[in-house]
Structure formats: structure tokens, C-alpha cells
Amino acid sequence: MSNSQIAQIFSQMADLMEIKGEDRFRINAYRTAARAIADLGEDVADVAARNELLKIPGVGKGTAAKIIEFLREGKIGVHQELLEQYPPGLRQLLEIRGLGPRKVETLYRELNVASIADLRACIADGRLQRLKGFGEKTAKVILEGLEFLEQAGQRTPLGIAAPIAAELRDAVSRFPGAGRVEIAGSLRRGRDTVADLDMVCEAADGKPIIEQFTRLGPVAQILAAGETKASVLVDRPDGAGQIQCDLRVVPSESFGAALQYFTGSKEHNIRLREIAVKRGWLLNEYGLFKGETRLAGHDEAGIYAKLGFPFIPPELRENRGEIEADGHVPDLLEYGDIRGELHAHTTASDGRLTIEEMVEAARERGYQYLAITDHSRSSVIAGGLSAEDVLRHAAEIRALNARLKDFTLLAGAECDILPDGSLDYPDEVLAQLDWVVASIHASQHLDRDTQTRRSIAALENPYVCVLGHPSGRLLGRRDAMDLDWDLIIKTAARTGTALEINASWQRLDLNDHHVRMATEAGCWLSINTDAHSAADMDQMSYGVQTARRGWARKARVLNTFTAARLQKWIAAKRAR
DNA sequence: GCCGTTTTCGGCCCGACTGTTTTCAGTCG
Secondary structure (H helix, E strand, O other): OOOOHHHHHHHHHHHHHHHHHHOHHHHHHHHHHHHHOOOOOOOHHHHHHHOOOOOOOOOOHHHHHHEEEEHHHHOOOOOOHHHHHHHHHHHHHOOOOEEEEEHHHHHHHHOOHHHHHHHHHHHHHHHHHHOOOOOOOHHHHHHHHHHHHHHOOOOEEEHHHHHHHHHHHHHHOOOOOOOOOEOOOHHHOOOEEEEEEEEEEEEEHHHHHHHHOOOOEEEEEEEOOOOOOOEEEEEEEOOOOOEEEEEEEHHHHHHHHHHHHHHHHHHHHHHHHHHHHHHOOOOEEEEEEEOEEEEEOOHHHHHHHOOOOOOHHHHOOOOOOOOOOOOOOEEOOHHHOOOOOEEEEOOOOOOOOOOHHHHHHHHHHHEEEOOOOOOOEOOOOOOOOOHHHHHHHHHHHHHHHOOOOOOEEEEEHHHEEEOOEEEEEOHHHHHHEEEEEEOOOOOOOOHHHHHHHHHHHHHHHOOEEEOOOOOOOEEOOOOOOOOOOOOHHHHHHHOEEEEEEEEEOOOOOHHHHHHHHHHHOOOOEEOOEEEEEHHHHHHHHHHHHHHHHHOOEEEHHHHOOOOHHHHHHHHHHHHH
């Protein structure tokens, strides 16, 4: 896909134009275009081939011409010209907190600063501090920004961020004078990783709340603290650096507006504010106003209602069609719709609990069924089962199932997809199981064609119910496999084989984009925690959020079914 | 550079906090 390359070029151009001091609206147009192309569900080359580039919102004649230039030449002339005007390391300086385009330009022009090393040298010998508009404090902020960038520069996974945020929210809730307290930002929208934590607190007087907040135990550094707003750095419990947390305090009548505002996304909010402006209104974090009159602000639903929308769930607020949907937002599934877990391991392979203990864990979470899917023989490190062992294991699962009341156990396997696309068990073994998850666990760096053929072969097998963690990514540790997603999703839709949304926060695989593609293609989905322990099952909410971000409807998610309906689905799938 | 059931020109989202300032530019979200 050239989409990400083109998006990168446009955002690079925007950065450089900003340093150059060009018109900010033109710069913004490039950023909008970059984002639109990055979010595109299909290859931009295909759109260009259909002559439909201008249909992409944010892409006009100028941008379209540059896209075509890139597709033909592999580069864009004006981008190359910009690159020649500035040293290659300059853009990196923008990533340092406290340094924006104006300061970077000044540093380059006055002191010839072109890299982080130059920057450090200028601070060390005091040249930076003597510049007009700079001072000791600026130098200190830049050094702190550099330190943060080096030790914690990357985004924090949802599964790390969510518990930290919950703890901070509970602490703030206990402050005297605090009313409603909510987590906002990309965490509330359920993104797989977050850059920082945002919180909104309702209180008549902000100052005491802010003061207490900055004194909380986990706070390692205060970046800013005013009357209504504070930014701090908090230590990550896993020791992997720090994460920024912003708290905003507003009065009761503004809480909904502030929560809406700080939940974002920025792009979604800009759309809403444009709609407000068109009606002669004003939308900000204090409310929706017509002149002096407050039309809404106490709660989020009121803001959306006044603007003519139903409540738009946070997961959809990405300006990916939720505004245009104009009320026709799909019937998104909810956490409470989940009735079972369809991917779980026991001590038979690499899980930590017995079958009985896993059943107990599932029942504690209100589930009606559980599929036991231990590893197959090729996953040697995970203690994969031989064909004989998996059948013996299945008999044991069924024996227990016969004794259970109001609960269904499915005897299954997580069967490896081998490098040649064949499965780790022969069909006659798979046929004797109730439920089969097929997953790739090894040889993840084969070329795109081979890798795609592997996945497709598994999807075509009638005994395979679901393709497990389809991209193979491990957030921050391993890239997704190079796959032809169009083809995989089309095949899944045609064969009726489900695609997994692996809910483990290290995976979240499918990701939101691919869920959206799968949903539009009419694929079945299964949200699985891939549980190796009882606690793992609690990650289901991350998977549900990812599904919602991909506009998944309850009707297409298998583990919202009753056990009886699921059994029928399996029978129908095998009969195809 | 994009966009248009008021517009093909003239707009383009909004506010808090900070540092280095004598009233505000820069940065951030």
C-alpha cells in the first residue's frame, strides 16, 4: 500500500511548510489530506485508477495531482524541493515538547541548529538562552522534553494506560468538591495505544482540585498547572518510562461540553464546531452557545442532540463517516452483549488453569459458553497437543460438559497454519472437534503472496471456524505480517469463516481499520481474549472497543449468540 | 489547499498556560 507513504509525505510537507512559516490554512489542508489518505479503507492507487481521488474529503485538485505524481514517479516535486531547503534532522526537533515550528526556525536561522546534538550543544554553552524570546526556563523545558522523548517517546498500549487512568480517576473522585470525573481522550475512544491520558472533573472551584491532583503519589513531574488545568507526568507501573496525564476542571453546566471536547478526536470536534458555526453558534469546552445563551453543555448527549445528532459513541468519533451517517450509525455491539469466550487455553498446553477452573472463570463473568482451544503439535514451545492427545482432551472436555448445567463447553483447538498453508491436524481430526481456531504462530516473515495464501487456505477449510489473530502483530514488539487484506477479507466473507478480534491488549488483532473493512464486506467476527488465565478474560472490553471502532454490529459477532444459535452456526458452516 | 442548499472568493475551530514579555507569541491539545 502506498497510502502510508503518501500520507507521510504530506505530513512531512506540512511540518516543513510550518517551519518555513507558510500559510497555516494551506498547511492544515495538507494535514487533512494526509489523515484522509492514511484512513482510507483501500489502496489509493485503486481510487486513482477509478479517477475518484476528488471524492476523498480533504483531497482537491492540487493534492490529487500530487498523488498521481507520486504514483507515477515515486516522488513529489514540491516535497523534494522542501527537503532540499532544510537539513534532514530538523523535523525531528518538532517532536520535542516545548519546541514548535517558530522556535525551531529561529534556532536554525540564528544558531544553525539542525539536530538534537546541535540543540544540546547550544543549551550547554548558553547560546540558546541568550536568544531573543528564549531564556533559562525555555532551555530547561527543552531538556526535559528531550529526556521524555528518549525514555517514553512512544505511545502507551491501551492495556497499560487503562488501569493507570482508572486509578487516577478514582483518586480525583475522592477529592472534596469533585463531582463527576471521567476519562476522556483516545483512551475513552478505545484506541489501541494512547499518547497521553485525559481526564475531566466537575467542580465549582478548579484551583483546589488542581492543587490536590499535582500532589498525587504517582505524579513524577508537573508540566503545567493553572486555575482549571494541569499536565503532569506519571510513572508507568511496568517501568517503561512515564505517561502524560492532563486534568481539566469545569463547572457542572460545562461538564458534558468539556467531556465531549476532550474526548475528541480533534478531527471529529472540528466537524462539530463547523456545524455549530454554520448555524451562528459557538461550540467550546464550556458549552454550545447562541450568543450569550447556553443551548447545551451539562451532558454530552445534549450537545449532540442540539446539533441534530443522536449520541455518537466515543469509539466512532474519528471523522470516519460518523458525521455523514447523520443518525444512521449502526447498532454497535456492547460489552453486555458478549455471551461467551471462544479462544482459551488450559494446562493441557500453555494455559495456567484446568478446564474446570476456566469454566469457573467464564461463569464468574456471566458467560454461557466457553471453547477450550489448546495449541496444536507444531507449537512445541506452547506444549502443543498431538492428534491423539487433542482427541483425548476433547473427550475429557465433553465428559465435563455432560455434567454442567446451564453452561456449554466446546471441545476445540487452536490449530497452527503451517508455512505451506496446510493445517497442523488432518481434516478427519478437525472434524471430530466442535470448534477450530486456525492461527499462524511461526514463519511470519514470508513474502506477502505466500503469507496471504497461507491465511486463505485456512479460511477455505470447512472445519475452521475462525482465523486467529489474523495480522500476527504484537504492539510495540512485532509488526503485522505483510498481507493482502482485500483478498483475505473477501475470502472470509465468501467462505463464511469468522475473523478474530483478539482482545489481548498486546495484540488487538484485527485492528480497528480491518474490522471496519471486514464489517463492510459482511464478515463474521469473533471477539476472543485468547485467555491463558482467569484475569486474561477481563481484556474482553478492549476487544469490544476495537470492534466498535470498526463499526461492528452485534448481529455479526459470533460470541453474542446464544449457545444454541452458535451450534447452529457451526453446523451450517460445516455444511457449506 | 479545500470548500460551498447563503458563497467559485473568502472564509477556514477554540481556548489554557507559559515564558519572556510590557501586551503577547508560541505551544499544546
